[in-house]
Each structure stands twice: as C-alpha cells, then as structure tokens.
Amino acid sequence: MKQFLSVHDVQDIDALIQRALSYKADPWKDQHLGKNKRVGLLFLNPSLRTRLSTQIAARYLGMEVIVFNVDKEGWALEFEEGAIMSGNTSEHVKDAAPILGKYFDILCIRTFPTLVNKEEDYSELYIRQFAKYAGVPVVSLESATLHPLQSLTDLITMHEFWPNSKARPKVVLTWAPHVKPLPQCVANSFAQWVNAWGKAEFVITHPEDYELDETFTRGASITYDQNEALRDADFVYVKNWSTYRDYGKIYSNDPAWMLTEDKLSLTRNARVMHCLPVRRNVELSDEILDGPHSIVTHQAANRVWAAQAVFSEILQHL
Amino acid sequence: MKQFLSVHDVQDIDALIQRALSYKADPWKDQHLGKNKRVGLLFLNPSLRTRLSTQIAARYLGMEVIVFNVDKEGWALEFEEGAIMSGNTSEHVKDAAPILGKYFDILCIRTFPTLVNKEEDYSELYIRQFAKYAGVPVVSLESATLHPLQSLTDLITMHEFWPNSKARPKVVLTWAPHVKPLPQCVANSFAQWVNAWGKAEFVITHPEDYELDETFTRGASITYDQNEALRDADFVYVKNWSTYRDYGKIYSNDPAWMLTEDKLSLTRNARVMHCLPVRRNVELSDEILDGPHSIVTHQAANRVWAAQAVFSEILQHL
Amino acid sequence: MKQFLSVHDVQDIDALIQRALSYKADPWKDQHLGKNKRVGLLFLNPSLRTRLSTQIAARYLGMEVIVFNVDKEGWALEFEEGAIMSGNTSEHVKDAAPILGKYFDILCIRTFPTLVNKEEDYSELYIRQFAKYAGVPVVSLESATLHPLQSLTDLITMHEFWPNSKARPKVVLTWAPHVKPLPQCVANSFAQWVNAWGKAEFVITHPEDYELDETFTRGASITYDQNEALRDADFVYVKNWSTYRDYGKIYSNDPAWMLTEDKLSLTRNARVMHCLPVRRNVELSDEILDGPHSIVTHQAANRVWAAQAVFSEILQHL
Numbered sequence: 001m002k003q004f005l006s007v008h009d010v011q012d013i014d015a016l017i018q019r020a021l022s023y024k025a026d027p028w029k030d031q032h033l034g035k036n037k038r039v040g041l042l043f044l045n046p047s048l049r050t051r052l053s054t055q056i057a058a059r060y061l062g063m064e065v066i067v068f069n070v071d072k073e074g075w076a077l078e079f080e081e082g083a084i085m086s087g088n089t090s091e092h093v094k095d096a097a098p099i100l101g102k103y104f105d106i107l108c109i110r111t112f113p114t115l116v117n118k119e120e121d122y123s124e125l126y127i128r129q130f131a132k133y134a135g136v137p138v139v140s141l142e143s144a145t146l147h148p149l150q151s152l153t154d155l156i157t158m159h160e161f162w163p164n165s166k167a168r169p170k171v172v173l174t175w176a177p178h179v180k181p182l183p184q185c186v187a188n189s190f191a192q193w194v195n196a197w198g199k200a201e202f203v204i205t206h207p208e209d210y211e212l213d214e215t216f217t218r219g220a221s222i223t224y225d226q227n228e229a230l231r232d233a234d235f236v237y238v239k240n241w242s243t244y245r246d247y248g249k250i251y252s253n254d255p256a257w258m259l260t261e262d263k264l265s266l267t268r269n270a271r272v273m274h275c276l277p278v279r280r281n282v283e284l285s286d287e288i289l290d291g292p293h294s295i296v297t298h299q300a301a302n303r304v305w306a307a308q309a310v311f312s313e314i315l316q317h318l
Numbered sequence: 319m320k321q322f323l324s325v326h327d328v329q330d331i332d333a334l335i336q337r338a339l340s341y342k343a344d345p346w347k348d349q350h351l352g353k354n355k356r357v358g359l360l361f362l363n364p365s366l367r368t369r370l371s372t373q374i375a376a377r378y379l380g381m382e383v384i385v386f387n388v389d390k391e392g393w394a395l396e397f398e399e400g401a402i403m404s405g406n407t408s409e410h411v412k413d414a415a416p417i418l419g420k421y422f423d424i425l426c427i428r429t430f431p432t433l434v435n436k437e438e439d440y441s442e443l444y445i446r447q448f449a450k451y452a453g454v455p456v457v458s459l460e461s462a463t464l465h466p467l468q469s470l471t472d473l474i475t476m477h478e479f480w481p482n483s484k485a486r487p488k489v490v491l492t493w494a495p496h497v498k499p500l501p502q503c504v505a506n507s508f509a510q511w512v513n514a515w516g517k518a519e520f521v522i523t524h525p526e527d528y529e530l531d532e533t534f535t536r537g538a539s540i541t542y543d544q545n546e547a548l549r550d551a552d553f554v555y556v557k558n559w560s561t562y563r564d565y566g567k568i569y570s571n572d573p574a575w576m577l578t579e580d581k582l583s584l585t586r587n588a589r590v591m592h593c594l595p596v597r598r599n600v601e602l603s604d605e606i607l608d609g610p611h612s613i614v615t616h617q618a619a620n621r622v623w624a625a626q627a628v629f630s631e632i633l634q635h636l
Numbered sequence: 637m638k639q640f641l642s643v644h645d646v647q648d649i650d651a652l653i654q655r656a657l658s659y660k661a662d663p664w665k666d667q668h669l670g671k672n673k674r675v676g677l678l679f680l681n682p683s684l685r686t687r688l689s690t691q692i693a694a695r696y697l698g699m700e701v702i703v704f705n706v707d708k709e710g711w712a713l714e715f716e717e718g719a720i721m722s723g724n725t726s727e728h729v730k731d732a733a734p735i736l737g738k739y740f741d742i743l744c745i746r747t748f749p750t751l752v753n754k755e756e757d758y759s760e761l762y763i764r765q766f767a768k769y770a771g772v773p774v775v776s777l778e779s780a781t782l783h784p785l786q787s788l789t790d791l792i793t794m795h796e797f798w799p800n801s802k803a804r805p806k807v808v809l810t811w812a813p814h815v816k817p818l819p820q821c822v823a824n825s826f827a828q829w830v831n832a833w834g835k836a837e838f839v840i841t842h843p844e845d846y847e848l849d850e851t852f853t854r855g856a857s858i859t860y861d862q863n864e865a866l867r868d869a870d871f872v873y874v875k876n877w878s879t880y881r882d883y884g885k886i887y888s889n890d891p892a893w894m895l896t897e898d899k900l901s902l903t904r905n906a907r908v909m910h911c912l913p914v915r916r917n918v919e920l921s922d923e924i925l926d927g928p929h930s931i932v933t934h935q936a937a938n939r940v941w942a943a944q945a946v947f948s949e950i951l952q953h954l
Contacts, residue, residue, distance in 0.1 A: 028354060036664060038692065046393065048414070052384060052421050056356065059382055064695055066688060075682065075913065084917040086815050091913035095925065095932065096684070099912070102937035103688050179404045276417070277393070277409035281402040289413065296413065301420035346672060364711065366732070370702060370739050374674065377700055497722045594735070595711065595727035599720040607731070614731065619738035 001313040003131055004139040005124075006146050006189070007196045013155065020156050020302070020309035027060045027308070033315050034063030040104035041067045041141065044077075044126070045112040049276060049300055050141045050149065054108060057307035061315065066104075079129050093126075097133035106314055107134050110141035113183045115248035121145060122213070137314045145213075147185040150275050151193035152306040157299045158200070158235055161271050168201050169234035170268070174226060175206035176283040177253045178240035186275050187241045188216040195219040205229035209251040212244055226257060233267040238274045238284055260285045264293060271295045319631040321449055322457040323442075324464050324507070325514045331473065338474050338620070338627035345378045345626070351633050352381030358422035359385045359459065362395075362444070363430040367594060367618055368459045368467065372426060375625035379633065384422075397447050411444075415451035424632055425452050428459035431501045433566030439463060440531070455632045463531075465503040468593050469511035470624040475617045476518070476553055479589050486519050487552035488586070492544055493524030494601040495571045496558035504593050505559045506534040513537040523547035527569040530562055544575060551585040556592045556602055578603045582611060589613045637949040639767055640775045641760075642782050642825070643832045649791065656792050656938070656945035663696045663944070669951050670699030676740035677703045677777065680713075680762070681748040685912060685936055686777050686785065690744060693943035697951065702740075715765050729762075733769035742950055743770050746777035749819045751884030757781060758849070773950045781849075783821040786911050787829035788942040793935045794836070794871055797907050804837050805870035806904070810862055811842035812919040813889045814876035822911050823877045824852040831855040841865035845887040848880055862893060869903040874910045874920055896921045900929060907931045 003009055010016055023029070039058045041051060051067060058065045070077065077096060078089035085092065100107055109130050113121035121144040131138040140148055162169045173190055187204075191212065194202045202220040204212070211222070223229050230236065238259050243249040258281075264270060272294045278284055288294055321327055328334055341347070357376045359369060369385060376383045388395065395414060396407035403410065418425055427448050431439035439462040449456040458466055480487045491508055505522075509530065512520050520538040522530070529540070541547050548554065556577050561567040576599075582588065592614045596602055606612055639645055646652055659665070675694045677687060687703060694701045706713065713732060714725035721728065736743055745766050749757035757780040767774040776784055798805045809826055823840075827848060830838050838856040840848070847858070859865050866872065874895050879885040894917075900906060908930045914920055924930055 038695075040688070048386075048388075048393070048409070049417065052358070052386065052418075055384060056421060059356075066691060068684075068688065070684075075684070078916070082917075082922060085915040086918050090915065091684070092916050095912055095914060095916075098933045099685065099936045100688075102933065103692060103940070276413055278413060279403040279408065280396070280410050280413075281400075282404050286400060297416045297420065300417045304421070366704070366706075366711070366727075367735065370676070370704065370736075373702060374739060377674075594731055596731060597721040597726065598714070598728050598731075599718075600722050604718060615734045615738065618735045622739070 001310065001317065003137050004148060004310050004314070005127060005131065005143065006148050007151070007193050013193070013197050016152065016309050016313070017156050017159050019312060020152070020305040023060065023308045023312070024302070024305045030312060031060060031062045033312060034058065034061035037105040037315065037318065038064040038066070038103070039106040039108060039311070040100055041065065042100070042107065042109045043067070043069045043141070045110055047110055047141065049303055050110065053303035054141060054307045057304050057311055060308055061311055063311070079125050093129045094133050097130050098135060101135035104136060105318060106137050106139060106311065108139040108141050111143050113144035113185070115181055115183065115242060118247040139310060139314070142185055144183070145185055146189040146192070148189055148193070149303065149306050149310065150186055151189040152310070153299060153302045154190055154237065154273065155193055155197055156302050156306060157273065157295060161295065162234065168199055170232055171200040171202050171235045171237065172229050172233040173204045173237045173239065174229060174259065175210050175257060176238045176240045176259060177255055177257050178279060178283060181242035181248055181250050182240050184212055184241040184244055187212055187239050190237060191220060192216040203229045207252050207254060207257065209243055209245070210241065212241070227263070227266060230263055230266040233270045236264070236267060236270045236272050238272065240283060258283060258285060259288060261287050261291070264288060269293070273299055276300050319628065319635065321455050322466060322628050322632070323445060323449065323461065324466050325469070325511050331511070331515050334470065334627050334631070335474050335477050337630060338470070338623040341378065341626040341630070342620070342623045348630060349378060349380045351630060352376065352379035355423040355633065355636065356382040356384065356421070357424040357426060357629070358418055359383060360418070360425065360427045361385070361387045361459070363428055365428055365459065367621055368428065371621035372459060372467070372625045375622050375629055378626055379629055381629070397443050411447045412451050415448050416453060419453035422454060423636060424455050424457060424629065426457040426459050429461050431462035431503070433499055433501065433560060436565040457628060457632070460503055462501070463503055464507040464510070466507055466511070467621065467624050467628065468504055469507040470628070471617060471620045472508055472555065472591065473511055473515055474620050474624060475591065475613060479613065480552065486517055488550055489518040489520050489553045489555065490547050490551040491522045491555045491557065492547060492577065493528050493575060494556045494558045494577060495573055495575050496597060496601060499560035499566050499568050500558050502530055502559040502562055505530055505557050508555060509534040509538060521547045525570050525572060525575065527561055527563070528559065530559070545581070545584060548581055548584040551588040554582070554585060554588045554590050556590065558601055576601060576603060577606060579605050579609070582606060587611070591617050594618050637946065637953065639773050640784060640946050640950070641763060641767065641779065642784050643787070643829050649829070649833050652788065652945050652949070653792050653795050655948060656788070656941040659696065659944045659948070660938070660941045666948060667696060667698045669948060670694065670697035673741040673951065673954065674700040674702065674739070675742040675744060675947070676736055677701065678736070678743065678745045679703070679705045679777070681746055683746055683777065685939055686746065689939035690777060690943045693940050693947055696944055697947055699947070715761050729765045730769050733766050734771060737771035740772060741954060742773050742775060742947065744775040744777050747779050749780035749821070751817055751819065751878060754883040775946060775950070778821055780819070781821055782825040782828070784825055785939065785942050785946065786822055787825040788946070789935060789938045790826055790873065790909065791829055791833055792938050792942055793909065793931060797931065798870065804835055806868055807836040807838050807871045807873065808865050808869040809840045809873045809875065810865060810895065811846050811893060812874045812876045812895060813891055813893050814915060814919060817878035817884050817886050818876050820848055820877040820880055823848055823875050826873060827852040827856060839865045843888050843890060843893065845879055845881070846877065848877070863899070863902060866899055866902040869906040872900070872903060872906045872908050874908065876919060894919060894921060895924060897923050897927070900924065905929070909935055912936050
C-alpha cells in the first residue's frame with residue numbers, strides 16, 4: 001500500500017480485515033516492524049478517537065509518533081497554486097509538505113470540508129496537495145469527503161459479528177437528526193467500502209433532499225421509507241449528514257428519524273453502529289445506546305486495529 | 319490500589335510515602351513494571367506541574383503516555399444522565415469514558431469546579447462519572463474539590479524535613495490573599511490528608527467567612543487569628559481559597575494576610591510550603607520565596623515521586 | 637557546551653558543522669548518549685519546523701522529549717523582578733524555571749519579541765531569566781533577537797553546497813517585502829554567525845531605514861542597492877524584517893524587492909535560501925521556489941542535524 005486516502009488504495013479488503021484482527025489478537029507481535037520509523041499526525045481539525053487510536057496503533061508497531069495540531073499550534077496553510085500570499089495564510093502546502101516528508105516516514109492528515117464550496121471539498125484539494133508534495137505515504141485521518149479508517153473499522157466490526165455465515169447480512173445506513181450541519185464523509189465512505197466489499201445487502205435510507213453523491217452510493221438500494229429499510233436488518237448504521245445537492249444545508253430535521261427501540265423491533269435483532277461522537281436522544285436514544293444491541297464502544301475500540309493494519313501494510317513497502 | 323480520587327483510596331499512607339521516597343532515590347528501578355501499559359492524561363483544564371510530573375513519573379515506570387487536552391483538542395463533554403444533547407455538548411461521558419478505558423490501562427483526569435454550583439462541584443460529578451464508566455483505574459490530577467497527588471506530595475515533603483523526630487510537628491495551613499476566586503481543592507485535600515495521617519498538630523487559620531467544608535477539616539484546630547496560629551509552627555502551608563458557605567466568593571481580601579518575614583519570626587523557623595503557582599507579593603513576599611525557609615521548589619519536585627508511587631501501586635494490581 | 641543562546645556559546649563552529657553532518661550521515665549512531673535524559677521544549681510562541689526538528693533530534697539521541705506550549709496549555713508568566721503579581725501573570729519565572737530544571741536535564745525555549753519595547757526585547761529578558769533560574773542548560777529555539785539553531789542550519793547548508801572550494805563564497809542577505817512586521821531575529825543571527833564563521837564575503841542589502849543592530853552586522857558590507865549586492869553572489873538568503881531603529885515598523889514595503897528569476901540572473905547561479913515559512917509571490921516568486929536554485933527544503937531538513945549536534949555537545953558535558 002502506497003497511501004491510504006480511500007478504498008481504492010486497498011488491494012484486498014478481506015486480507016486487510018484479517019490483518020487487523022490478527023493485531024487485535026496480538027497487538028505487539030510486529031513491534032519491530034516500525035523500528036526507527038517516524039509517523040506524523042497532523043490535525044487541521046480536532047479529533048479524539050482518531051488521534052488516540054492512530055497514535056496507539058503506531059506505537060504497537062514500534063514507530064515514533066509526533067502529533068501536531070496545525071490549527072492550534074501552527075498557522076494557516078495555503079493550498080491554491082500560484083497564490084499571492086499577502087492574506088491570512090502564512091505557509092504554502094508546497095513548502096510545508098516536502099519538509100514534513102523529510103521529517104516523517106509516514107504522514108497522517110485530518111482535514112475537514114468547508115461545507116460551503118462543494119467543488120473544492122469534493123476535489124479533496126487539501127489532502128491531495130499534501131499527498132502530491134509530501135513525497136512519503138499519506139494516510140487520511142478523515143478528509144473533506146471520506147473517512148476510510150472509520151470505514152475499515154466498520155467492516156472489521158461487522159465481520160466480527162457476522163463471522164461464518166453464508167447468507168449476506170442486511171446492512172442499513174440510516175440518516176439521523178442532528179443540531180449542526182455535518183460533513184458527508186462517514187456516510188460517503190461507509191457506502192464506498194460496503195459496495196466495494198460486496199458482502200452485504202446494502203440499503204441507505206434518508207429524508208428527501210439528503211441524497212448522497214452517487215459516486216459512492218451506486219450499488220445500494222435507496223429509500224425515503226426508514227421503516228421499510230429497517231425491516232429484517234442485521235446491522236443499522238446511524239449517522240447524520242447535511243445535504244449534498246444544495247450543499248451543506250439542513251433541510252428537514254424531523255426528530256421522528258431518531259432511532260428508538262420501537263424502530264429497532266422491525267429489524268432482525270440488528271446490531272446498532274455509530275462512528276461517535278453521538279448526540280444522545282437526538283441521533284440515538286439512551287435506551288439503545290445503553291442497551292444490548294449497541295456495539296458502538298466495541299466498534300470504536302476497533303479503530304486501533306484498523307490503523308495498525310494500514311500502517312503495517314505501508315511499512316512493508318517502505 | 320484500584321483508583322486514586324482521595325485519601326480514602328489509600329490503605330497505608332506511610333507505606334505510600336516510603337514508596338515515593340524509594341523512587342526518589344532510584345527513579346528507574348521499576349522501569350519494567352509498566353512495560354506495554356498505557357496511561358492517558360486528560361485535561362479538562364490546563365496544567366503545568368501536574369502534567370509534566372505525572373508524565374515523567376509514568377515514563378520512569380516504562381509506561382506509554384498520551385496527553386490529551388480535552389478543552390483544546392477535543393470538545394465539550396456532557397455529564398448529565400438522560401440529557402437531550404441538542405445544545406453545546408457534543409459527546410456524553412457515557413460514550414467517551416468506556417472507549418478511553420479500551421484505549422488506556424490507567425486514566426488520569428483533571429477537572430475543575432464551576433465555583434458557581436456548590437452541589438454539583440461537591441458531588442464530584444465529572445470525575446465520578448469517568449470512574450464509573452471507564453472500566454479502568456482512574457487517577458485524579460485534581461478534581462472539583464480535591465487534589466490528592468498534591469497532598470501526597472505535601473506529606474512526602476514534610477516527612478523529609480521532619481524525619482526522625484518523635485515530637486509531632488506543628489503544621490499550619492494559612493489562607494492568603496489572591497486576585498481571583500480559587501477552588502478549595504488544595505486546602506480541602508491537604509486537610510483531609512493531614513488529618514488521616516495523624517502525625518501532626520494541625521491548625522487552620524483564615525479570615526472569617528472562609529470556613530472550609532468540615533468533612534475535610536474535622537480534627538484540626540481552626541482560628542481567625544493568624545499570629546496565634548503561626549506561633550511555634552514547624553511548617554506553614556500558604557494557600558488562597560474562595561468561600562465555601564456562600565459559595566465561590568471573595569469576601570475580604572486583606573493584604574495583611576500575606577505571609578512575610580515578620581510573621582515568620584513567630585514560628586519555630588518554619589518551612590514554608592505552597593503548591594504553586596504562587597502570586598508573588600500577593601500571597602507570599604519575595605523575601606520569603608527567595609529566602610532559606612521556602613521549600614516550594616523542593617516540594618514541587620516531589621510531585622514526580624508522588625505520582626510514581628501511585629502508578630506503581632495501581633500497576634501492581636492490574 | 638553549557639547553553640546555546642547565541643554563537644558566543646560555540647567554541648568551534650566548524651567542528652559543530654562537522655558533528656551535524658556526521659549525524660546526517662548516521663542519525664542513530666549516538667542513540668544511547670541521551671539514555672535516561674529528558675528534554676523539555678517550551679513554546680511561548682507557536683512553531684512548526686523548530687518543534688518537529690528539535691523533537692526528532694532529541695529522539696535520535698535517545699532522550700525523552702516533552703513538548704509544552706506554555707501560551708496554550710499553561711498560563712502567562714511574569715519576568716520582572718519584584719513584581720507585585722496582582723495582574724494577569726499567574727506565575728513568576730523565578731518559580732517556574734527552577735522546577736522545570738528539576739523536571740528536565742535540558743530546557744529548550746522559544747520566546748518572541750514584543751516589537752514594541754526595543755530595550756526589553758534586546759535585553760533578552762525572557763530567555764535570560766530562564767537561563768538564570770533553571771539550573772540546567774538552556775537551548776534557544778528562537779528568542780527575541782536571535783535564532784541560533786536556524787543560523788547553524790544555514791552554515792551547515794552553505795558548507796554542503798560549497799564544500800572543498802578555497803575561494804570564499806559571496807553570501808548575500810537580502811531584505812524582502814512582507815505583509816506583517818516581523819522580528820529581526822533570523823537576520824541578526826545569520827549576520828552574527830556568518831561574521832563569526834569568517835569564511836564568506838558577506839553583503840547585506842535592504843531598503844533605507846531597515847538597518848540592523850550593528851552589534852550583529854559589523855564585518856558585513858551593507859548597501860541599499862539590491863542589484864549591486866546580488867552581482868556574482870553564490871548564496872542569496874532572503875528574509876523580511878521590520879525596522880530596528882524606529883523599532884518594529886514597516887517603513888517601505890516596495891514589491892520590487894521580491895526576489896525573481898530576473899534578479900537571480902545577476903548572480904553566479906546562486907543558491908537561494910530562506911528559513912521558512914515563506915510568503916510566496918510576496919517574498920519570493922513561485923518560479924524561484926519551484927525552480928532549481930532554491931534549496932529551502934534541503935535547508936529546512938538540516939534543522940534536525942543542527943539541533944542534534946547541539947544536544948550532543950551539551951549531553952557530553954552533563
């Protein structure tokens with residue numbers, strides 16, 4: 001693996017899942033693989049789980065880790081080619097990235113979308129500029145439109161709860177209400193990975209106007225009827241996102257879309273997933289999060305093994 | 319030791335002091351005790367000495383350390399059970415703590431009081447919620463009402479300066495002026511530990527209206543007469559705190575309460591202690607801080623050994 | 637070496653350059669030199685390259701590193717002797733520094749000038765107070781008026797590109813436009829080191845009113861005519877600074893002072909240097925930064941070896 005920006009950088013999804021699970025069984029088994037290697041974790045936006053799990057994964061492989069919160073400890077970066085930098089940005093990615101590439105063997109970066117300029121966000125300008133100029137493998141810790149480490153984690157988790165079955169599980173991605181306009185990253189990326197995996201019956205449900213980019217959803221069934229979607233589901237993935245077409249808006253925020261025990265009774269005792277952080281009693285009810293169907297903590301713990309598997313594949317080709 | 323939130327978590331104070339001093343004599347002697355263990359240091363409020371000394375102590379025991387400034391790098395946490403999270407908090411401690419418990423073997427947390435809501439502060443809601451949901455040992459790096467690592471440090475320091483004596487030292491905790499309303503934590507905790515230790519004649523002195531919670535002070539003599547308190551003292555602990563009864567206020571801020579050389583002449587050549595940071599020439603005069611009676615730097619350096627002793631006891635039961 | 641605040645702390649510049657280059661050739665060769673030693677990196681101002689390169693250098697020598705952003709994670713420090721601390725500063729350097737000296741074997745500090753009070757800035761009050769009270773070696777990560785790690789890096793870089801020649805290279809430090817008033821540190825320090833090195837024909841060029849402190853420039857030729865300065869140059873160091881005499885101002889900001897390919901044609905195929913971050917198309921044109929004459933990335937990468945050489949010299953005398 002030369003970089004990790006999306007599922008397209010993965011040759012064999014199932015092999016990557018197996019590698020992650022082998023680390024879960026024995027985290028320290030490759031603790032010499034990253035000896036004398038150094039990974040930089042750059043955050044242009046804040047992070048809890050991603051920062052901690054990635055840092056832990058790198059240490060299991062014996063790598064040095066340096067975390068750098070660019071937004072707080074550094075300064076505003078410029079990403080436009082040819083910019084006359086007389087404004088607020090004080091360093092161009094063309095100058096910053098090559099030096100980071102000299103300092104680190106692997107560079108991990110989190111960027112966020114503007115939610116204002118769709119073309120800019122969906123061009124993934126920021127992370128692509130880093131990947132272009134760094135000269136070392138770049139790993140996405142979530143970018144403007146995708147969150148591949150989260151999606152790999154999600155597949156690992158579903159694999160664990162659906163191990164030897166021959167029947168394909170029914171996987172439902174359901175939109176949920178929220179109080180702020182959120183990126184489409186997690187939903188886009190989940191759709192992209194489940195479709196590429198090809199081992200599930202995949203349904204996406206959301207209110208009208210919340211259609212996602214077809215680039216990622218193609219292959220899934222899409223319906224506005226949440227109840228119909230939930231029927232006989234084996235996994236329910238709950239997530240809010242803002243509108244994609246008329247970009248970055250909240251059109252309707254109907255509380256009836258919150259997942260509750262009542263709705264869950266339509267499923268086949270489905271496991272409930274969420275990438276966290278979750279707004280309790282807005283996206284998901286307390287009764288579900290505190291009940292037996294929720295696997296969100298289990299899922300978040302798997303973030304470590306996803307990151308470790310990705311680092312491991314990259315290190316083998318350094 | 320299963321957690322370290324107050325003196326009540328300590329079975330044998332003297333043994334803990336001895337353990338700390340054994341690390342002071344030979345910091346690296348147990349450097350394999352924490353091998354492959356990981357401690358998380360979460361700060362909901364900023365810290366200098368506590369952060370550094372705890373991090374250093376953990377490394378002496380061979381543990382991995384990750385520092386996380388939740389207030390700056392993360393987001394606002396919700397602590398109320400049953401909250402409908404449509405406001406400013408973006409993650410519930412019920413979701414954050416269990417995941418941190420998956421990521422870390424020991425979790426250290428600093429929280430601060432509101433100084434507005436006495437019931438909430440004195441219920442220690444924040445740190446107790448973490449301890450309840452983390453599933454791993456929680457160590458207080460200062461909470462709303464207590465600061466046990468500081469108090470352990472204080473006893474270690476007094477023990478060093480009063481080693482073989484059979485007579486009990488006279489220990490005076492004296493209120494001092496300040497410019498901001500401060501928590502009662504250090505004073506509460508010092509009182510709680512000195513009383514539990516039982517090896518000192520213990521006097522607390524402060525202006526009227528600055529009474530502390532009797533839960534912690536019971537056993538000490540309390541007087542409004544600073545001069546009387548200081549007479550023949552062996553140790554003088556200087557600290558400001560805001561009012562407890564009419565909560566979080568500054569009633570009087572009489573500069574005459576600042577400790578000076580004149581007042582110190584009433585004592586038996588007392589050693590002067592302070593937890594730092596100290597407002598020079600407000601709480602304590604330059605002449606004392608720069609003179610031979612001050613042991614504040616010595617005391618602050620002991621923070622490392624206090625933390626190391628606590629980690630060591632916890633690691634032995636992991 | 638007992639401290640590293642300026643070139644005056646260096647006995648033999650060439651030996652230090654050679655040491656740095658020996659680490660560049662084999663970074664891990666002294667990885668046991670710093671075993672069980674701890675270095676603290678204190679930032680009173682933000683940093684990217686300095687923070688990362690210094691941290692990496694320390695790890696190559698096996699030292700523990702703790703980074704502390706005092707401005708963000710800590711609190712405002714007081715530096716005035718005798719201050720009555722009833723204002724915004726909450727800890728005096730006289731109390732903070734000795735404790736940091738107990739916690740760390742080496743203390744690295746970045747401070748910045750006010751650009752308002754020339755006397756205070758040029759007295760280097762902040763870093764000198766730290767050095768006075770810490771009780772351990774202090775390394776400057778840039779102070780109010782100097783940036784010695786950058787200057788050592790600059791000499792290392794010039795040495796690499798001018799290795800065996802007997803003729804002295806012509807080195808030109810040229811002022812460049814900028815949008816904000818910047819410190820004189822990098823220019824002062826570069827002048828101080830090039831003069832002390834004594835191996836170059838050294839010319840400084842800048843618009844009228846941008847004269848630097850003669851303490852540092854004495855020995856260099858100084859001219860307002862940039863074209864004349866550039867003629868036959870072997871190295872061109874581009875840097876903005878604000879005025880020194882009428883302190884901290886921007887007098888003229890003539891865009892004609894930006895270095896372009898046209899101007900570079902006056903030189904002897906000069907290498908172009910800059911300490912970064914650089915404002916593209918304000919200080920330096922894209923065509924130069926993206927062209928074959930720029931060695932700014934190479935130069936920035938050398939920051940690691942400069943820091944490693946300095947740590948190494950200090951560790952040998954601990």
